[in-house]
Amino acid sequence: MAVSFELSLLNQDGKSSPDATKSLKRIFKEKGSVGFPNFMETSKLLASEYLKNDSLLVQCSLQVKKPSCTEKTMKIVVPPPEMNQHFGWLFGSKEGADVTFHLNEETCVAHKAILAARSPVFRAQFFGSMMESKTDSVEIEEIKPEIFKAMLYFIYTEKLPPGEDVSLEMAQHLLVAADRYGLERLKMICAEMLCTGIDAKTAAATLAFAVQYSCLPLKDFCVDFVASREMLDEVMVSDGFEHLVSSCPSVLKEILEKVKKVF
Known part of the structure; x- marks a missing residue:
C-alpha cells in the first residue's frame, strides 16, 4: 500500500521548522526499511534548539492510501498468447476441415478460412473467381508433400514442424513455396537459414x-x-x-x- 511518511524534529515548545522536516512517499513491502540516512548533520543538531539535556522530540506522521482497483489489477499475471497452440491443435485434429489437398499419392486436409486469412493466394483460390473456390479438392503437383505440409503447419502455428531437421535444401524449397503463396515471414525465415550455409x-x-x-x-x-x-x-x-x-x-x-x- 502507498504511505506518505513525514518525520520532524520539535523544539522544546513543540514546534518544528522546514529545515528539520523531511517527507517521502513510498509503497511498503513485506521486507525493507524506511527512513532518512542523512536527516541532519551532527554538528548542526548539536548547535540547534532541538537538542536539550541530551533529548530530542520527534514527530512522525503517516498517511496511508488504500490501493485503487487499477493498482490491484497490476498484480494479475497475464498468460502468454495461446492462439498458435489452438490453431496447431486444429490443424492436427483436422476437425472442421473443408478442403483436401492431393500431394501425389498423399492427401492433407485444412480449413479454407484460415488459409485465406494467412495467404493472399489461398484467398484468391477459395474466395475469388478461381476454379478452386467451387471445389473442396485441390491438386498440388509442383511442391513436394513434406514441403507443402511444413508450409501448412507454419500457416497455422507461425512455426516449423517440431523436431523437423530443416536442411539447406529444404529451406530452399520452403522459400519457393512461401514465395508462391505470399508468406513473407516464412520466406524471411528460410532466407536467414540459407545465409548461415x-x-x-x-x-x-x-x-x-x-x-x-x-x-x-x-x-x-x-x-x-x-x-x-x-x-x-x-x-x-x-x-x-x-x-x-x-x-x-x-x-x-x-x-x-x-x-x-x-x-
Whole structure:
C-alpha cells in the first residue's frame, strides 16, 4: 500500500521548522526499511534548539492510501498468447476441415478460412473467381508433400514442424513455396537459414536463387559475401558463378560496385 511518511524534529515548545522536516512517499513491502540516512548533520543538531539535556522530540506522521482497483489489477499475471497452440491443435485434429489437398499419392486436409486469412493466394483460390473456390479438392503437383505440409503447419502455428531437421535444401524449397503463396515471414525465415550455409562454393548459386525469387535480404547478403576480399577469387571459380553470370548479368554490376569499395 502507498504511505506518505513525514518525520520532524520539535523544539522544546513543540514546534518544528522546514529545515528539520523531511517527507517521502513510498509503497511498503513485506521486507525493507524506511527512513532518512542523512536527516541532519551532527554538528548542526548539536548547535540547534532541538537538542536539550541530551533529548530530542520527534514527530512522525503517516498517511496511508488504500490501493485503487487499477493498482490491484497490476498484480494479475497475464498468460502468454495461446492462439498458435489452438490453431496447431486444429490443424492436427483436422476437425472442421473443408478442403483436401492431393500431394501425389498423399492427401492433407485444412480449413479454407484460415488459409485465406494467412495467404493472399489461398484467398484468391477459395474466395475469388478461381476454379478452386467451387471445389473442396485441390491438386498440388509442383511442391513436394513434406514441403507443402511444413508450409501448412507454419500457416497455422507461425512455426516449423517440431523436431523437423530443416536442411539447406529444404529451406530452399520452403522459400519457393512461401514465395508462391505470399508468406513473407516464412520466406524471411528460410532466407536467414540459407545465409548461415553460404560459403565460397554455394554463394554464386544462392545469389542466383535469391534474384530468381525476389528475396532482397538474401540477395544483398550474397552480394556482400561475393564481393569480399577473402571470397571473391574462390567464388569466381565455383560451379555456380558461370550460371550467375548468364542468368543474372545485372547483379554483376552490384558486385563490381562493392568490389571497388573493398579494393
